[in-house]
Amino acid sequence: MFKFISVLVLLLTNVAYATNTAETPNLVNTWVGIATLAIFVIGYFIIANEEKYDVDKSLPALFVGIFTFLLIALYFIMNDLDIKLVHEEAENVILEIAEIFFFLFVAMTYIESLIHMGVFDRLKYNLVSKGYSYRKLFWLTGFLSFFISPIADNLTTALILSTVLITIEKEKTEFLVPGAINIVVAANAGGAWSPFGDITTLMVWTSGKGQFMDFLYLFPASVLGYLVTAFLLSLIVPKTKPAFDADVEVPQMKDGAKTIIFLGVITIVMAVISHQFLDFPAMWGMMFGLVLLKFFSFKLRKKYGSEHFNIFYSMSKIENNTLMFFFGILAAVGALYFVGWLTLASVVYHPNHLGPTLSNIAVGFLSAIVDNVPVMSAILKANPNMDISNWLLVTLTAGIGGSLISFGSAAGVGVMGKLKGVYTFGSHMKYAWTILVGYFVSICVWYFQFEMLKLY
Template sequence: MHETMLDLTTTWAGIAVLAIFVIGYYFIATEEKYELNKAKPALFVGTASFMVIGIYYALNGIAPDAMHHEMQTLIEEIAEIFFFLFVAMTYIETLIERGVFDVLKYKLVSKGYSYKKLFWLTGLLAFFISPVADNLTTALILSTVLFTIDRDNHKFLVPGAINIVVAANAGGAWSPFGDITTLMAWTAQKGEFVDFLFLFVPSLGGWLLTAWLLSMAVPAGQPEFDAEKEQKPVMKDGGVVIVWLGAFTIFTAVMGHQFFHFPAMWGMMFG
């Protein structure tokens, strides 16, 4: 049995940890101002907090068993999420390298769609890609697509980019893979995979309402496209295989977690 973790809220250690957290979060929020990678203050906050607690335990002669248990549990949780995301991002980077998203971008631009139709299409793609590729990656990729369509038309770019971000976040809410928060909740067994699917309707409704309001600001007309000047991208060998392999990997992660109670990262690493 591990000892119960002490309540350090009103001790100097608790106050010091709170101060470290606030200072660290400040530097995370202002990373662009200080040209600082947010991973650095985040790692400092995590390690320094346990260092302070360890010093408090040592000075007061308290057995560190409970603290060690918490540290080991935390490391296991972080490792599981890290390996899961490692595989997911490897697939995304491979799809980019194989030119899958370049082909998608070209098809959208070359169809001669109006600004309104492109607005809705990119939002719809963001809503359904983010549950698999995570909301941040989806927003970055599709925003790049939007910028490529007509980089000088700010009346189209601003509502279009906002629409993509909203759609990506709404889409990520109804899937364990769509956001780091939902992934942490799923891997911690706070809910089953099917529980997230019940959020589909409210997520869709939230995006559609926002998109409808934003669409009023989208200009009429369509972007210019010269097929002779634009070089048609070609998907490299293996692009389609990677897409299907990624789908199979997600399938093994879900099935392994649901039916065999394996960590979600097992299915991802297997794929």
């Protein structure tokens, strides 16, 4: 406990130890550094209470992200500093945002296209007509999320499975809320043990901190932690069955639906290939998949008319507030990193403070609050002296720690957009204790496997 308190003191008093780079000045002790942190905290508070204030989460996120960078630029001009540094950092942030923005854009376009083509209505019919109870459907969607995520990435998986969830049931919150949490936790846990299942795992892998096969050793910790959380959540889910009318007409998928499913799979493969083998951003492969979908849309329009399938109609149905939220929150975190707050990771990793293991455990909580991508970026830049077991631990905690808060991960934000008004910050925090239990189970499994048995 004393060590955790000492870290809080470090964050408040000894910030002078933290540095950005040799070129960028440390701004944490300046008025702009303090203002950036204060504005972020206020914005975070409003986001967390979006239901209370009846404000869309994208508004405070955009304001914080854009305004803080303007403040930093103003500070540089007032103090005759090199404004080029701010310009370069803004470009870096824009590049990071663009990669995520267009990745999301394509994924959402495919999902809306599948909805329009009746794929999810047919899937819902197939599930409900089998007589599965809400609890069985809960486990089914969770397992699908956990095992699809390592291949398709956690965000795409969460978007797809949350769409399935809302087509099964649109009103029963005692099924929807734990079901949504289950999908988010499963997607993040499944993505943690695959080198391209989560962006943070991918960052650690491409930085050379571990080989491809090393990350597979995280499977026991990921799956057991998830199963504990899922079991606790399942106790809340009713054992009753969704209403099903045997006389209802079987939903039929439109012509071309199966081809769009196939193109979606090809798009995911192209995203992996473009990044893993061509050293391109993953969104490049996603955008190529969008090109394929546009070609197919042109073919369907010629054959069946514009009412059958129109890709621009699918684009118009995208949750734009989710995209704007990502833009704002990534810009805000970029500002925090630029002024020097996130580089405090290099201090707490020192053996005189928390040390690697406790710091990596704390990373999970920080990832939930701030966002795991910039946190992992700061850790990799600080490059603390750790062995492979601790690099895998921080991969695990950063990946699954984002599940602790509804918008602590890309998967959570995506599901919030899909189940708007149902899956919210408040509804998530009501059951956050189940995720916390699973989080510590994962850490215990890691400790037993890596530190005691040395099985890696």
